[in-house]
Amino acid sequence: MSETTWKATACILCSENCGLEVRTEGRRITAVRGDDAHHSEGYLCQKAARLDHYQSHAERLDTPLRRRPDGGFERIGWDQALREIAARLRAIRAEHGGHAIAYYGGGGQGNHLGGVYGSALRAHLGTPYVYSALAQEKTGDFWVNGELFGKQTCHVTPDVEHADFVIFLGTNPWQSHGFPRARKVLKAIAADPARTMVVIDPRVTETAKLADVHLRPRPGTDAFLLAAMLGVIAREGAEDRAFLDAHTTGAAEVLAVLADVDVAAYAARAGVPLADVERVARGLAAAERAVVRADLGIQQSYHSTLNSYLEKLAFLLTGHFGRRGTHNLHTFLLPLIGHSPSPEEDPTVPLTRVTGMRPIAKLYPPNVAPLEIDTDHPERVRAMIVDSANPLVSGADTRAYERAFARLELAVTIDVAPSETAARSHYVLPASSQFEKGEATFFNLGFPENRFHFRRPIFAPLPGTLPEPEIYRRLLVALGALPERFPLLEAAARAHRKAPRARLFPLALAAALKARPSWAPLAPVVLYATLGRALPPGTASAAVLWGAAQAYAQRHADAVRRAGVADTGAGLGEALFEAILEGEHGIALSEHEERDAFSLVRTPDRRVRLAIPSLLDELRALAHEPDVRDPAYPLSLMAGERRTYNANTIYRDPAWRRSDPHGAARVHPADAARLGLAEGDRVAVESPGGAVEAVVTLDDGILEGVVSLPHGYGMDHAGARTGPRINELTQSAHCDPLTKTPYHKTVPIRLGPTRSPLER
Ligand SMILES: Nc1nc2c(c(=O)[nH]1)N[C@H]1C(S)=C(S)[C@@H](COP(=O)(O)OP(=O)(O)OC[C@H]3O[C@@H](n4cnc5c(=O)[nH]c(N)nc54)[C@H](O)[C@@H]3O)O[C@H]1N2
Ligand SMILES: Nc1nc2c(c(=O)[nH]1)N[C@H]1C(S)=C(S)[C@@H](COP(=O)(O)OP(=O)(O)OC[C@H]3O[C@@H](n4cnc5c(=O)[nH]c(N)nc54)[C@H](O)[C@@H]3O)O[C@H]1N2
Ligand code: SF4
Ligand SMILES: [Mo]
Numbered sequence: 187m188s189e190t191t192w193k194a195t196a197c198i199l200c201s202e203n204c205g206l207e208v209r210t211e212g213r214r215i216t217a218v219r220g221d222d223a224h225h226s227e228g229y230l231c232q233k234a235a236r237l238d239h240y241q242s243h244a245e246r247l248d249t250p251l252r253r254r255p256d257g258g259f260e261r262i263g264w265d266q267a268l269r270e271i272a273a274r275l276r277a278i279r280a281e282h283g284g285h286a287i288a289y290y291g292g293g294g295q296g297n298h299l300g301g302v303y304g305s306a307l308r309a310h311l312g313t314p315y316v317y318s319a320l321a322q323e324k325t326g327d328f329w330v331n332g333e334l335f336g337k338q339t340c341h342v343t344p345d346v347e348h349a350d351f352v353i354f355l356g357t358n359p360w361q362s363h364g365f366p367r368a369r370k371v372l373k374a375i376a377a378d379p380a381r382t383m384v385v386i387d388p389r390v391t392e393t394a395k396l397a398d399v400h401l402r403p404r405p406g407t408d409a410f411l412l413a414a415m416l417g418v419i420a421r422e423g424a425e426d427r428a429f430l431d432a433h434t435t436g437a438a439e440v441l442a443v444l445a446d447v448d449v450a451a452y453a454a455r456a457g458v459p460l461a462d463v464e465r466v467a468r469g470l471a472a473a474e475r476a477v478v479r480a481d482l483g484i485q486q487s488y489h490s491t492l493n494s495y496l497e498k499l500a501f502l503l504t505g506h507f508g509r510r511g512t513h514n515l516h517t518f519l520l521p522l523i524g525h526s527p528s529p530e531e532d533p534t535v536p537l538t539r540v541t542g543m544r545p546i547a548k549l550y551p552p553n554v555a556p557l558e559i560d561t562d563h564p565e566r567v568r569a570m571i572v573d574s575a576n577p578l579v580s581g582a583d584t585r586a587y588e589r590a591f592a593r594l595e596l597a598v599t600i601d602v603a604p605s606e607t608a609a610r611s612h613y614v615l616p617a618s619s620q621f622e623k624g625e626a627t628f629f630n631l632g633f634p635e636n637r638f639h640f641r642r643p644i645f646a647p648l649p650g651t652l653p654e655p656e657i658y659r660r661l662l663v664a665l666g667a668l669p670e671r672f673p674l675l676e677a678a679a680r681a682h683r684k685a686p687r688a689r690l691f692p693l694a695l696a697a698a699l700k701a702r703p704s705w706a707p708l709a710p711v712v713l714y715a716t717l718g719r720a721l722p723p724g725t726a727s728a729a730v731l732w733g734a735a736q737a738y739a740q741r742h743a744d745a746v747r748r749a750g751v752a753d754t755g756a757g758l759g760e761a762l763f764e765a766i767l768e769g770e771h772g773i774a775l776s777e778h779e780e781r782d783a784f785s786l787v788r789t790p791d792r793r794v795r796l797a798i799p800s801l802l803d804e805l806r807a808l809a810h811e812p813d814v815r816d817p818a819y820p821l822s823l824m825a826g827e828r829r830t831y832n833a834n835t836i837y838r839d840p841a842w843r844r845s846d847p848h849g850a851a852r853v854h855p856a857d858a859a860r861l862g863l864a865e866g867d868r869v870a871v872e873s874p875g876g877a878v879e880a881v882v883t884l885d886d887g888i889l890e891g892v893v894s895l896p897h898g899y900g901m902d903h904a905g906a907r908t909g910p911r912i913n914e915l916t917q918s919a920h921c922d923p924l925t926k927t928p929y930h931k932t933v934p935i936r937l938g939p940t941r942s943p944l945e946r
Contacts, residue, residue: 193644194221194770197234198296198620199833201629202363203639204230205771206237208621213645214242215621223771225637229367232844233833239842240619241645244904245604247616248650259614264652264660271613272664274596275311278569284312285539286568290555291318291575295834296620298628299727300600300654302520302710304573307658309707310667314536314545315558315567319575320523321549322582323482325925326491328523328547330498333798336788337525338547340515342498343631344477347371348511351473353384353466355497356408356483356931360392362828364481372396382473384466386411387483389824389852389894390887399466403456405822405892406932409489409808411456412496415467417447419503424471426505433508433784436797440499443802448809455813471504475511482826486930489808490922495801502794508783514633515786517742519775520734522628524548539565543926551926552581553918556590569596573654574617576835578606579901582916582928583875600657603838606902616651618643623653624727634780635749639772640731643724655714655727662711667704674698675716683720686760691717692736709733721767728767735763738775745776800924819874819934821857824894825912826930832898840908849899849909850883853937854890858882861937868940871895871910873933875917878910879940893935 192207205224209217215238220228250267251259278286289308292301308316332338346352346365352375359368375381376396385397386408394400403411419425420441430437453460470476478501484493506512526545529535537544540563541554555577558567570591578587588610591597597611608614626640647653652660662668675694682691695716699706710730718726736759739746746762753761765773784792831843840847851871853863863869867882871893880895888894899909915935921928 192219194224195621195641195644196224196296196639196772197230197237198240198294199233199237199836200295200363201627202226202366202368203296203627203629204234205639206230206234208237208644210644213648214238221771224639225772226366229370231363231369232830236837236842239837239839241621243603243839245838246602246619246648247604247608247614248648249616251608251614253612267613267615268660268664271596271598272661275569276665278595279311282565282568285315285536285565287311287313288315288317288550288555288558288567288570289313290316290552290570290572290577292316292573293627294574294836296627297574297625297654298520298522299624299626299730300573300617300658302730303655303658303714303727304571306708306711307571307661310662310665314548315538315550316548317552317555317577318549319552319580321546321551321925322553322927323485325546325549325551326485326922326927327494329491329925330494330798330801332525332546334498334502334794334796335515336790336795339518339521339523339525340786340788341523341631342513343516343633344479344501344513345475345511345633346477346479349473349475349477350381350511351384351469351476352382353386353470353476353478353500354393354397355386355478355480356485356487356493357479357481358387358389358391358393358828359479360396361830362481365479382469384469388889388892399462401458401462401466402889403458404889405824406488406929407456408484408487409492409496409805410452411458411463412493412500413444413447413805413808414449414452414456414458414463415470416444416496416499416503417449417452418464418467419471420444420447421449422468422471424468425503426471429505429507430503430796434502434794434796435791436795437503439797440503440802443805446806452808470500470506473504473506475509476501476504476506477511477513478506483931486826486928487932488929489804490927490929491924492801492804495798496805499796502796507794509780510634514783516631516633517636517738517745517776517778517786518628519630519636519638519731519738520628539563540567546925552577553921553926553928555581556583556586556918559590560586560593568594569598570594571598571600572607572611573600576601576605576607576901578610579835579911579913582913582921582930583918584911584913585876586918600654602651605835605838609902615657616648617657618647618651618653619645621645622647622651624725626728626731630775633783634778635774636776636778637772638766638775640725640728640766640769642770653727655711655718655729659711659715662708668708668711668715672698672712672716675712676719679717679720682717687757689756692756725767731766732763735759735766738762742776742778745778745782748777748779749774816874816934819872819936820891821935821937822892823871823873823915823933823935824892824931825916825933826897827852827894829896832896834898835901838901838903840903846896847908848881849896851880851910852885852888852894853882854888854892855884855886856890857893857937858884863937870938870940871915871935872938873915873917873935876914878912878914880910893937
């Protein structure tokens with residue numbers, strides 16, 4: 187690879203995964219630009235320019251580490267590390283069963299292939315317990331989708347780009363993105379007098395400044411606000427009758443509950459003028475093409491699951507579903523999530539042993555993980571494998587996580603950097619970076635067109651590191667679950683690459699899995715160890731996509747052909763796989779037709795089931811909900827704002843930031859005046875769960891009584907910590923009862939004088 191040429195890759199910092207072209211020197215990324223040939227159309231934001239701070243930062247791990255009894259770490263070899271980990275996993279499983287072992291993560295914003303290979307390890311160990319960041323934000327949304335559309339995998343994508351009436355609900359896409367080319371699309375909507383942008387956010391965000399209408403509810407009152415909006419629609423008969431009759435059941439029951447809402451009282455409870463509520467409700471109902479795009483502002487807030495339901499009722503009752511510029515379901519090449527039936531539907535659904543938590547979308551909530559570990563319950567979790575996540579910073583209640591990790595008999599962290607979670611693990615396994623291995627994400631969420639980008643490595647692995655698929659393969663070999671080599675399958679795979687039509691490899695694979703049934707659940711790693719070896723250098727991790735491409739092509743043959751992949755029968759899957767491997771700028775997987783939209787609904791009659799009894803009960807109960815505040819903690823903290831210079835915990839070296847070095851606390855000038863605080867002052871932020879220190883910045887765009895701190899600060903780098911570690915303030919019990927999603931946007935706090943110097 188010539189160093190002066192541009193190489194295609196993708197940004198790994200948010201779920202957009204914009205296509206990039208980069209220049210490199212040695213192991214460094216020296217220039218970054220948007221990739222015009224990628225479906226992101228050359229778009230990028232300011233965060234991507236700094237990617238070398240991820241790739242080449244001073245603390246990259248380059249050898250497996252083992253914790254010594256004194257808490258320090260020693261460097262050990264891969265073989266020894268994997269042998270020892272395998273021995274401890276085997277012993278824990280033998281004594282306590284597979285449920286004593288849990289898995290956390292399996293993918294971040296830019297890497298999801300590792301998680302698929304990790305599923306083979308979980309299958310061998312016999313653990314269903316996957317704890318994931320998604321299960322501290324999106325499981326309420328997934329659960330509601332399951333009730334409405336039949337399966338929790340029926341994920342809804344709003345087509346913001348083509349809508350003429352857009353509601354941003356608890357999201358600030360100018361900073362967080364969440365849909366393609368967000369800033370361009372926002373500017374286009376703002377500039378077009380025929381289109382309307384509504385922002386529902388207590389804060390005057392960058393997005394709100396572009397809006398035609400900005401509703402500012404008091405934090406945590408969205409359920410009241412949304413109920414009031416829907417109440418207006420129900421009372422005025424503004425629902426889309428034709429759509430409801432053709433595509434839904436249960437509308438009458440839902441509308442009856444909504445018609446009972448005391449609209450004026452609920453608007454007042456949310457602190458929003460009644461006229462604004464009516465204007466937005468009527469605008470939504472009258473619009474030809476409208477979307478509601480929601481995110482953490484309603485999901486990590488009071489009535490999280492109910493909020494997701496009301497948000498979806500808003501676009502369903504008004505018929506904004508199944509068309510361009512509205513909402514659609516989409517296909518998945520590989521599932522990011524699964525479907526978990528309720529324990530009543532399927533009594534074999536594995537609940538957690540200590541708290542009895544059920545999975546949603548096959549995921550378990552990080553909020554209960556410490557409770558499953560830090561207990562004397564005989565069936566507690568004793569071992570945890572963490573991959574691509576840093577729960578010791580990102581999980582609610584850092585102290586609870588610290589105590590829990592101290593109780594683990596085995597903690598293994600797979601990471602590129604010495605994260606706070608790695609620091610509390612017994613073994614740390616160094617992964618190759620996301621630019622040093624073939625990777626992809628499963629955030630491909632488009633309809634009618636769905637795209638996928640498998641990216642090849644732009645560097646060789648940093649010496650001493652391994653890509654996750656290889657780590658899982660070696661671990662399964664060390665566990666005695668798989669042989670080191672598969673001579674027959676490997677030969678069949680080589681032959682298959684030359685003559686796929688002979689179907690030699692699929693036949694050999696089927697025969698091998700039949701002869702060795704214990705390999706079947708390990709199929710991803712078997713594919714990696716066989717077909718992967720026959721793939722072009724650096725692309726072995728794509729092996730699992732071969733199986734996925736076959737299944738996808740079979741299921742969506744017409745749509746795949748419409749996307750330009752040509753072949754027949756089994757050849758279509760092969761051609762799709764080849765296109766994925768070759769498509770360095772990403773490819774179109776499928777092109778559906780608008781009329782296919784309802785074919786993706788998974789209820790038996792393909793109708794959307796609008797009435798969800800438990801949530802209608804919660805909706806009715808709003809009428810009697812007291813408005814309680816704790817006088818000891820009179821302020822409300824939004825614990826986790828997305829800003830110009832934060833990106834989850836991916837960038838660890840604070841040198842990447844060009845502004846906001848401290849992750850300042852936004853405080854309203856009136857609150858500051860009352861507390862005697864000025865710009866730049868240090869302040870202690872105290873919650874019932876803990877305290878952190880922060881620097882004050884005055885902001886009249888925040889409501890009085892509200893404070894906002896950013897997510898993605900508080901990591902340790904080169905012996906120093908920058909910015910607040912906000913989960914030292916949060917408590918896991920402060921959460922949605924159904925999903926356990928933390929109420930991070932409404933943490934009760936007070937501000938007081940600091941006791942110690944800011945930087946530790
Ligand atoms: N720059 C940057 N971008 C990111 C990330 C990052 O770390 N940095 N992380 C990515 C990830 S993992 C995610 S999940 C997304 C999240 O993306 P967003 O959800 O858009 O981001 P947040 O800033 O957490 O919250 C959005 C808004 O919710 C508002 N809000 C707070 N409380 C309430 C409330 O009670 N009601 C309403 N209606 N609004 C409220 C806040 O003022 C804020 O503007 O961002 C992604 N993009
Ligand atoms: N209070 C509060 N807490 C929050 C939030 C909030 O708003 N407020 N936001 C929440 C949200 S929405 C999310 S999504 C989570 C995100 O938090 P996490 O789920 O912890 O995910 P990341 O911050 O992306 O952590 C990624 C880890 O993966 C490592 N990594 C990077 N590349 C690779 C790789 O190729 N392989 C491996 N094995 N590791 C790699 C990084 O070094 C880092 O340690 O945080 C949540 N926590
Ligand atoms: S929007 Fe920004 S952070 Fe997100 S993928 Fe694109 S360049 Fe990266
Ligand atoms: Mo997230």
